[in-house]
Amino acid sequence: MGFFFSIVKTSIIFGAGVYTGVYVAQNYQIEKVEDPKALFEKAQAFVKSKLSEVQDGKKD
Structure with a gap:
């Protein structure tokens, strides 16, 4: 029964x-x-x- 509701819910979301x-x-x-x-x-x-900016900030 849960499988049926899962299929219906998925179909509604897809639609x-x-x-x-x-x-x-x-x-x-x-x-x-x-x-x-x-x-x-x-x-x-x-x-x-962004990683290089963070690493440069740690070196200072």
């Missing part, structure tokens, strides 16, 4: 997400998202820069 995505795509101008590899590389560079 709400799809509906929201379609609504936003139709009514708002949204820039294209970069590919995941580029986003990951940007995140890595950001984390590395």
